[in-house]
Amino acid sequence: MLQPPHQPLQVAAVPPQRAPAREDEAGPWHAEAVCRRDEAGLFFAPSKEPTAARLAREAAAKRVCAGCPVMVECREHALLQPEPYGVWGGLTAAERRVALARRRRREVELRKAAATDRIAQAG
DSSP: SOOOTTTTOOOOOOOOOOOOOOOOHSSHHEEEGGGGOOOOGGOOOTTOOHHHHHHHHHHHHHHHHHTTTHHHHHHHHHTTOOOSOOTTTTOOOHHHHHHHHHHHHHHHHHHHHHHHHHHHOOO
């Protein structure tokens, strides 16, 4: 249960979205997203949402994402933009920050490895 029955369900204010990247407009993934049929309140937090309610709402949003045929495209969009709010592609904003940090670390490691290989081949 998201909130106790004696409290009215808070409606989330959906933050204004930045214009999608050019390649997103050309691609059909937005039209195929399962979340287009659900309440935006499931994917975006209401103001002053209690932690337990947030965790339950995010889990419900992730269940919707898990059955979405364009989850990977949605996640990549959220990582490339980067989207600062909401559940996108099955990841919360905090999870996306972690994924981006890992991606950046991996890119740095790959560049270091490539530089080391070039030095070894030249030497």
